[in-house]
Amino acid sequence: MSPTKEDYLKILFELGGRTEQVPNKEIANRLSISPPTVTEMMNSLVKAGWVVYTPYKGSKLTHEGTDYAKKLIRKHRLWEVFLVKHLGFNINAVHPEAELLEHSTSTELADKLEAYLDFPEYCPHGGAISVDMMEEQEVKTVHLTEAAVGEPVRISRIVDEDKLLQYFENHDLKIGDRVKVMDRDASLDLITLHHGTTEKEIQISQTIAQYLFVEYL
Amino acid sequence: MSPTKEDYLKILFELGGRTEQVPNKEIANRLSISPPTVTEMMNSLVKAGWVVYTPYKGSKLTHEGTDYAKKLIRKHRLWEVFLVKHLGFNINAVHPEAELLEHSTSTELADKLEAYLDFPEYCPHGGAISVDMMEEQEVKTVHLTEAAVGEPVRISRIVDEDKLLQYFENHDLKIGDRVKVMDRDASLDLITLHHGTTEKEIQISQTIAQYLFVEYL
DNA sequence: ATTATTATTTAGGTTACCCTAAAAATAAAT
DNA sequence: ATTTATTTTTAGGGTAACCTAAATAATAAT
Structure with missing residues (x-):
């Protein structure tokens, strides 16, 4: 491959x-x-x-294709943990590095790395590392664009694209933050959020909000 | 590239x-x-x-080509140190893994990895890691095939090809071992060594001995 | 100094992965 | 139900990195 x-x-x-x-x-x-x-x-x-x-x-x-993809994502996330926790990379800088490393990682290497990292559950962006947990996480988690208005939720995962991470950081949104969807305007492509910690109102594009996943509390 | x-x-x-x-x-x-x-x-x-x-x-x-090659070799050797020291890989198994990883390693990643490993001087096969030391090592070091008969030397580096490493391990030769060339027979392609620690006589092929480097004491 | 051997290059071909321009199919809008 | 817009496919091409077979150059051997 x-x-x-x-x-x-x-x-x-x-x-x-x-x-x-x-x-x-x-x-x-x-x-x-x-x-x-x-x-x-x-x-x-x-x-x-x-x-x-x-x-x-x-x-x-196919089933095989799904398995293969999951294994790749696992490798990607393991490297991200290593890069952030051990090498001191900034969380926003690890995606491109892991993107390269994942293709050069044997199963044996991934297994040894996982043990070395003490079997982390999540990558720095909140993504599940175990291939079994990936589907579980998918079930419990919903796109921010689909979260019910007024319901408090916790940001659980951000799709790790460099520019997206920057965008969310610029809007003071990060993994673990509690937010509440206040308004969703399809015609203006706008979502208004209430931030649980800073108590501020945040507006982000609905299109981009697709890449933010939240978990009901 | x-x-x-x-x-x-x-x-x-x-x-x-x-x-x-x-x-x-x-x-x-x-x-x-x-x-x-x-x-x-x-x-x-x-x-x-x-x-x-x-x-x-x-x-x-060219000068540029040399620099580029050295940087690649540095990355390769840094990964080998990581794989052996931290992930517990067998010394003979790390070469193919590092061979892949080196191509997916940015300079920033290499620098951070080097600091994390506490600036090791040598890879598990005895190769110098700093690009400046690579040439220095080359000067001090000589092919086993060129070592003077009767002069005690120390094995300082083994070219890290999987099969070669196996070959030398099979003949009880490893980095740091003191040996003395007793006889060299060009027609039979044979070198006879005296092993300083085990006090045994070892015979290896002269052709293959090219991949073994020694340092005069 | 030829001849024989070996190393290198030229010629022609393949597969993987990318492209643009134009044709065809699908979906959306009147 | 057409027309319009969008998406997808077909057709034709390009480059990188490999190959084999045949020609040529360099080296070694007689």
């Missing part, structure tokens, strides 16, 4: 390809490549048994 | 390309690829300024 193919599987998983069909365009956007390249790659992933592809509809991961 | 190109630079350095012209065949053998591929790659490395190539003669690293 090439790092390139691994990236496709991981993105597919992150876009919900375990349970739903992911359209090519979303993958193209996320990886910053052209749509024809995605079509081509999907056919190759189908041939290798990682993906089920319905032309003009989108792709779903 | 692709991992592939990085591998060529590193091999070139290891084969003495800093000071001498390395013929294509040696590179082809070491990387297990065909000679035409080496020719092609050398032209590409020349164009990028890493290598000076004399057709039918061989390749030398």
Whole structure:
């Protein structure tokens, strides 16, 4: 498996390809490549048994594809823990580093690293590390865009894209913070939040809020 | 720079390309690829300024190429220290792991890792880690095949190829051991050693002995 | 000084992964 | 129910990194 193919599987998983069909365009956007390249790659992933592809509809991961993606994500998150906890990296800087390392990590290395880190449950962005907990976390957790208005929730995970992390940090939002959705305006693409600690009102784009996950308390 | 190109630079350095012209065949053998591929790659490395190539003669690293190779080797050795000292890898198992990791290691990561490891001087195979010490070590150190008969020496470095390490372990030779060359027979390709600790006589192939470096005491 | 051997290069081909432009299919809007 | 807009695919191309087979250059051996 090439790092390139691994990236496709991981993105597919992150876009919900375990349970739903992911359209090519979303993958193209996320990886910053052209749509024809995605079509081509999907056919190759189908041939290798990682993906089920319905032309003009989108792709779903097979069982094997899902497992593979989860293992990659586990490696990614283990490295993030190491980089932050032991090497003193800033939490916003670890994503690109882990993105590279994950492709160069054998199962044996991941296992030894995990033991060395004392079996951490979550990565610095709140993502579950054990492949079994990944699905569990998915069930308990909901996109901020779907959280009920007025209900207090806790920020449990932030999709670890460099620029997104910066965006949320700029708006004083981080893992563990308690917030309450005050208003959601679809036409203006705006969500207004009440921050539990600072007691301030925060406004963020609804589109971007998709990358923020919260847990009901 | 692709991992592939990085591998060529590193091999070139290891084969003495800093000071001498390395013929294509040696590179082809070491990387297990065909000679035409080496020719092609050398032209590409020349164009990028890493290598000076004399057709039918061989390749030398430019100053930039040497620096690049040294940095890669530093990363490789830092990972080896981490894998052995912290993750508990067997010394003979770390080479392939480090081989992958080195290509996914930013300078920032290498620097932080080095500090975390408390600035080790040598990798588990005895190779110097600081890019400045690499040349120094080269000067003080001589191939076992060139050590004077009867002179006591200390094994200072073993080229870290998986199979070679196994070979030397099978013959009870490891970093730090004191040995004395008793006899060298070019026609039989045999070197006879006296082991300082076990007081035993050891015979190894002269061809393979090239990958063993010793330091005069 | 030829001849034989070995090393290197040229020529031509393959696969992986990327692209743009144009055609076709699907979805949305009137 | 058409038209319009969007998404996807097909067609045709490019580069990187590999290959084999054949030609050429360099080296070694007679």
